[in-house]
Amino acid sequence: MADRKTKQLCKKLHSDHIALIDHADVDEMAARSLLEAGVQVVINLSSYMTGHYPAEGARRLLMDGISLYEVPANLYDAQFIERLNGCLASIEDNQLTVYTKQGDKQLIPLQIVTAEYIQAKWQEANDSLDETLSRFIDNTLQYASREKDLFLKPLYPLSLRTKMDNRHVVVVVRGKHYREDLQTLHAYIREYRPVLIGVDGGADALMHAGYIPDLIVGDMDSVSDKALQCGAEIVVHAFANGRAPGQVRMNHLGVSYHLLPAPGTSEDVAMLLAYEENAQLIVTIGTHTNMIDFLEKGRKGMASTLLVRTKIGTKLIDAKGVNQLYQPRWSWKLWGWCLAAMLTPIGAALVINPVARHAAQMLWTQWRIWAF
Template structure:
């Protein structure tokens, strides 16, 4: 997605905007406004975070850490490049103190300067301006280190399975929602970068088959945007900024709160109680997205369709590292029941509607009339019909 060219109020070189400073991306993202310069600390920027920066229409991104760590080929920098968002990385943690939140700054040649409007602003921080050639070269090097990352991933998966074996293998601790899931198709909607487009393509299926819709976090808003009410909403107590609106929560029949092992999710549960919502809870170190999949699997869903999820190796690795093992093992648990939303339009042609049958009948009558018309009897009928019509005319 390419953003429209941003109009700058200054004729000075570089990109100017208001600095929004917060080292934690999940706290920064809700505060961003179009034209802001996002200043954050996120080593190996992932695709989902980068897409949210693009959606916020930031003018530029300044990263305290490297955009590409070299450990694995993360996809975030490419998303920003395609959207035409300038990037500066490696400015160091001292830049967080120098770049005051709300200050007007300008980026030029890897430097972050005060924007005094006259070109004399002092340098507040310096880093590396990233271009396509630099990003592509670093990603090539990162791909060469994948073997090491996969070995680490195998170890993490084993440790995760030991901690979560009751939940993963036996379904112990998975809540039972009021929505009936057994034997039905369940559509699990994650807050992925292309979720809106995938939901639009899936709209005929949702309308005609009426599956159970389980929305994760803010994806509940995307579900409502296409005119569908989510049946179940799964929210993460560790990411309160990802909780959808009160209207989306109240519209759902069930609300499930994912809490980490040994935590209660107290603040989120209390806020839901104030809304009159009695949430179910699932205690796990798996991600909220994976908790939603486990909920569908434990409920004995016939088929689970994943929307806003990714299955390629690079996109699979391009996640928060703590959530990688749960993603892998959850998909193994669901097995053949899990289908990607991209495959549904190819496999589902739609329900036969009355106007489809009418068109077939009309085509059949036309073909029959044409066949009869070339026979002697048909010609005689045609002559009689012609005489009758002429007799009716004045």
Template sequence: MRRRRPAVWNHGQAMKFASRTRQTPDLPGTSGTARVDRRARALLARLAPGDVAVIDLLDLDRATAQALVDSRVVAVLNASSMISGRYPNLGPQVLADAGVLMVDQLGPTLFTSVKDGEKVRVDGETVHAGEGRVLSGRLLGADRVRELTDDARSGLSHQLESFTHNSTEFLRREQDLLLHGQGVPVPRTKIADRPVVVVVPGRDYVEELAAVRRFVAEQRPVLVGVDRGADAIRSARLRPDIVVVSANAGDDELPEPKTLKSARDVILRVDRGANRNAGERFTKLGVTPLLFESTATTEDAALILADAQHASVIVGVGMHATLDEFLDRQRAGLASTYLTRLKVGPRLVDATAVPTLYSGRVRPRHLLAVVVAGAVALAAAIGTTPVGQEWADALTGQLSDLLDQLQGMFQ
């Protein structure tokens, strides 16, 4: 009987056989690489398309949610509640609109069960991690998010009371700054009696900056970039005059070094009582910032700066101040934003209103068109009078004689 040659002698067949044995049937759900970090800001810098973000954030806000969508994650796993019911936060709706899978209320064991960099599979409310680890949470679809958001509106009264208290405390700390402008640095850029455009990396800020491009080109305003908003100014082929950044910002939140070096002034907002060496990392880049000591947010510091230097008008790009967005911020800066808006209110204009309110300068061609139209109208009016008819007949006769003379010359 003829013996068969062992399969391992034929390497091509052996490789094919091995690959078939490794194949497994497709499992239900959504799979991806887990990226784990309790600090949402640190996690955003490490995310790649197709990842599964693992966070621990109570009441997901809009800004973080939009950053997750921009990172193109396929799912978000939250140890806490996406919507706790305290107020109608906007983050879950952003994820739902983008089609991102959400499972929350997974508990503190989420961070011990899911390891950073390992493959996880999300099937409904169940999360499958390596070595048979299984967790269960609450699946949030679009309908469920809408329902929970509507129910959360009943918690607004408590949030408004807390908001009032925080505003009083902020005013007590910053009354000299808000009322008298004490402590505001004086930049080299001249702001007095000039329009100022403040670009904040908020919702739709790139589109809003493009919408005011005509205003920028014709009015030549002072361009102020806040954090990554300064990069948006450079991306629009413009140069930021002033860049305002926070000493507490992470590297992923700061503008690029080229942007910082291109600005005429760099303002560094530091907390009151902070170390005076907070600007060392900027000095290493060849940038010497002006210190702005305040507990206000970075974008509010930019507004206070423009107002203290007597800007003629302040156009806010990426800034929105609806009640829901105020409450969605979940930070001490809530009072800062509210009181700053009251301070700069007479000068502040939202960028979305500029295309409606601003029609542009009057150009020479516009004046010429008006003159020509007026001359035609005047000629038509005179032509209807007896004197005008006599002038028309005389002009016609002169033109006829001129044509006869020209014709005779050529003949």
């Protein structure tokens, strides 16, 4: 199976498929999606790691025993993926054999990607990290200066049935460690019952964790039909000029939605929406917060996120990676206290109740007879 968008391809993959992607600097989330699909072989038309920044995807795939290959740039054309998608194929001796739909047989040499190669690229990326960071900061400040007036204005007003006034709001993005963070915050969500906003695939993340999102915000390119039809209120994020590719899908599904033209990313819009709806507290899970996060999304700066987070201020709490901060640990001392807590009421009943005391004496006598 082949697709230029890895996240779209992963929805169609099965364990017996060879995945053909065109994804430079494969990120960790893409790697996790490929692993969840169960594939054992991945072929990339781009470099798994260019050395531009330390992308985690290739290392993760190799650690899990996935075979990785790259196709030399001179051996494919613009229609390569479309032509090979759905064809029967096999790999032997670092060579891809493809049986095309027209009945032809095509042999394509492959370059195997080794752990040593990825480690060399990893070192190269780390050596140039300061230069990459410098360009990233310059880009962020340049766009922040240019776009600040857009973020100072309030969003286009929507008549939402989801009320956030003076309530806690949890914004879920399908970013790094989102599953573990959702699990860690389970007690908080159960006690405070916050408004749950899923940003695109974050709606599916909420449903997989056993929740129903109250609101789904995004351009609708990575959320499932099941999530869109779960009863949540839907806000389609449009470009500032009003163009919204996600409208086509919503109209096809026949699901009602609000259209919200706004600059920035969909997760920025979700946080701004909660802020302008007067949320008491905004908790984010899986959002993109640093240079590596944004480079993995193909963005060379984070101007919109910088402006939004500056505007929201103290109302915002980022729960990303909270699961790594503390994990409860069981100890023999804790088990001893639990056992004592259970035995204390039993001992009290034996002392106070004559029937219970008599039964205990009979059991003690029977045990002595059996033991001796």
